[in-house]
Amino acid sequence: MTTITADEFSVLSKYIYSICGVALDSTKTYLVETRLKSMMQKYGCASYLDLHAKAKADRSGNMEKEIVNAITTNETLFFRDASPFEVFKHKILPDLIDARSKSVSGRNIPLRIWSAACSTGQEVYSIAIALREALGNLNNFQISILGTDISDEAVTKASYGKYNKFEIERGLPLQTLNKYFTLQGDGWKIRDEIRAMAVFKKFNLMKPFAGLGKFDIVFCRNVAIYFTPADKKMVFEKIASVLEPDGSLIIGSTESLTGVTGMFEAKRYMRSIFYQPVPGSSPQTPTGFTYAQTPVPALAGTAASVVRPPLPAPRPVPVAAPRPTPRAVPAPVGASGASPAPQPVPVAPAPMERPVAPAPAAAVAQQAPPSEEAPRPVAPRPTPVRSQPAQVYRAGDKSELKRLLMQKKQKGQS
Ligand SMILES: C[S@@+](CC[C@H](N)C(=O)[O-])C[C@H]1O[C@@H](n2cnc3c(N)ncnc32)[C@H](O)[C@@H]1O
Secondary structure, three states: OOOHHHHHHHHHHHHHHHHHOOOOHHHHHHHHHHHHHHHHHHOOOOOOOHHHHHHHHHOOHHHHHHHHHHHOOOOOOOOOOOOOHHHHHHHHHHHHHHHHHHHHOOOOOOEEEEEEEOOHHHHHHHHHHHHHHHHHOOOOEEEEEEEEEEEEEHHHHHHEEEHHHHOOOOOOOHHHHHHEEEEEEEEEEEEEHHOOOOEEOOOOOOEOOOOOOEEEEEEEOOOOHHOHHHHHHHHHHHHHEEEEEEEEEEOOOOOOOOOOOOOEEEEEEEEEEHHHHHHHOOOOOOOOOOOOOOOOOOOOOOOEOOOOOOOOOOOOOOOOOOEEEEOOOOOOOOOOOOOOOOOOOOOOOOOOOOOOOOOOOOHHHHHOOOOOOOOOOOOOOOOOOOOOOOEOOOOOOHHHHHHHHHHHHHHHHO
């Protein structure tokens, strides 16, 4: 096998940075060598410099895409880290719906969510399933989940929504699998009603965010760990600019925004941290709720983008639309409400459509957060209090909502 020289690594790592923002230092020399090996063979390259020259000269852009697909680490799993989905269901969503239900008077409540580096889609479908579990039927909501990634291979797979045994066994409780997936040949496919909640699109976080519209919640997890400190700051500040003032950002559980940008403040809920824009910190942050002016934008079709099937027709909603059902105890990890831990899945041992081998050691090492990450600016995590309010809104439960709103009002007056 042709080995990569230090000079070749220097040229290629600069090229890789220029096309996807992934910053590779010399400790990643072996990773670049192994991940580009098959391209070397495919394009008959005599050296890594030759590969670089051919990629730069390739006007179709295909070689560039292949390099991005090869270099990016698409490691992901369903309900990754569990607690972000708990804070999503039990804190961020109820607060948001509470605020939105006051502004939309009679219309469906819009919720725009962005998974900003969605890889092969597990994060997007975890969000969609968590929404279904938390909100019950979604008739009173206008939900839009955007999944984007720079890797078109990853986006295509995400859009198809079919997973093999290995992928299914990572993070999906059996009950959730049975409820939201159907066995199809050698894998499991996400059910149409969940698939219909999402749109996927190829998108490079290094590019301007113009045209994306506004979001209520952004998941940007385990991607900024590959960026330089300056790019990290730039990406999170662009996210601040597309987040509603009362929106929320969820980042990876090994990541922190301390020392990265002052545009977000950390909020704690039980075991989790999420971030909200510091009021007035972003010059582009609008002053108020913008849905009346900014409808969910139609996404421009690209080769890799897939337009979702239409959602059910909006239904008129009473003024005090959704209804919080207080829950004393958050649902167990995995959103199904009954399974505390991932369980083995009864998938017949069949050849996989797209076998995904466990990440090689080098790739796994790449997942580690940079050591310079500062600790989170919060007190030690309290043990979750079982009786803490963990409200989940269920459309249709009007009397309970009224009671809660009254309670809130009374609290506000006292
Ligand atoms: C480790 S995965 C994280 C997936 C998911 N967010 C999670 O936490 O499980 C990182 C993803 O970031 C994507 N990525 C890397 N650079 C990117 C960029 N500049 N713009 C958009 N996505 C990028 C990769 O293709 C990869 O799918």
